[in-house]
Amino acid sequence: MKPVVTRRSLVSMMASLPAFALIGQNVRADADEAILSVRLNDAEAQFTDATLSDLPQVSFSTTTLWTQGQISFAGPTLQSVLEATGAMQDVAAIRLTALNDYSVTMETALIGPNAPIVANRIDGAPFSVRDKGPLWIMFPFDLDIRYRSESFYALSIWQLSHIESV
Template identity: 45%
Template structure:
């Protein structure tokens, strides 16, 4: 196979990956425990968990939308994580650290859907940590806004 054919094949593969990501193809969420052991959690597995919904506006989007997904605390407990802190990492390597003691039972949620539809990467998906911003001024702080990470791809436990 010639170099030009290899290059064309690589370009086609890259374009296909970009199209799939942009089209909202669900990606697995990587959860890494305090010992460095990683687990992949699929969208179907997240869907099997108790779902929460938050109807709110955000400072990054227009209007009000309903976001649904699992509470971050419930997901962590299901993974055997209940103390310390977690570091959420986005596809672009942006990361936030949140003490587990500061999480509530039902919020924030790791939203996988906006208005019932999966969120594509280009629209802050596949997973976005959402707080009920409109519910209280307590959720309208720089700390909460900074923690509202989108395009989440990994959660790391920091014991």
């Protein structure tokens, strides 16, 4: 019997490896594996890359503090992901958590119809954990000056894995 390696166990195993063991690796989740868990109030939803790609997509090019030059980001809006759970009403804030358990809290008043997005494509292609993926909360920093602030930079969490209401 072939052992089953889940994303969570893979991340745990990777954390215990020396840093040099990961050089050159391009770790990605299986296409059918849930890469995002959303829990709002009493509703819970799991999203794969395919189910995220089935939601309406937004794309924009922007520069970031963490990358070189202007890059194209694409994915569903955070608003559409939250609405897909069917329980967004009465949620004033959400906690966004990364694979390494880093988390930030975002007021839902900051979530608009076009930004931020849950980027699952950079320059048209899926991206790996090694490249800050497979999901990254992204704002169009170059398109609106209000996004160029420390508070919005802090909300741009990469390796997003969980969203929950707080």
